[in-house]
Amino acid sequence: MSLASPYQFDHRGRTAESSRERHVRDLIEAVLFTAPGERVMRPDFGSGVAQLVFAPNSPELAGATQMLVQGALAQFLGDVVTVREVRVEARDETLRVTVAYSLRGDDQVQVASFSRGGAP
Template sequence: MNLDYPYRFDARGATAEADEEAYLRGLIEQVLFTAPGERLMRPEFGSGIQQLLFAPNSPEVAATAQFLVQGALQQWLGDLIALQSVQVETADSTLRVTIAYAVRRTGQVQTATFERAGAAP
């Protein structure tokens, strides 16, 4: 069973389920935007890019974010996805992360983009 993210109940009052594509996207989002130390039973879980969202946007911040994203996704989801590329862009006050990956079970290639606003320039 693949739980939907964010957690919710379906029309029957049961835990909502997601198809594999939505499930993996939810897992990626959780890794990206969970700060290490945020989860009590898994204090090392997360990528740490959340702390970069309020730094002034720059190529250095984007490169650091790309490094953090690649490492975290390989560590936490490496058994489910094979990363093909990670692209991090900064524009105005937004950090945009685009991830291309292959689903290990099927070999199907997916691309997902995630955005978070940071500090104003």
């Protein structure tokens, strides 16, 4: 078991825990939607993807965003996950990022989708 992220309390008033799989998914979400400079003690942490909701949509932007996400995940979570695929969709005011990954030491591929902006 791992600590729940973000930090929270469970129904007993104790520190909440989550499964390893859920913890890693939460870490991926934190990397994706944290803007560099947002964390005082780790100013380089994050990818800044959430800011791209307002950028003009184009195939070039989608490709650049995929590389940005893959690079950020490799930098901050490379010892925890192997990224298999990243898909980025920007529609209107909603940005959806889908990440296919496997936990280190496990070949089982997991897929998680994250969205920011308008309706999920």
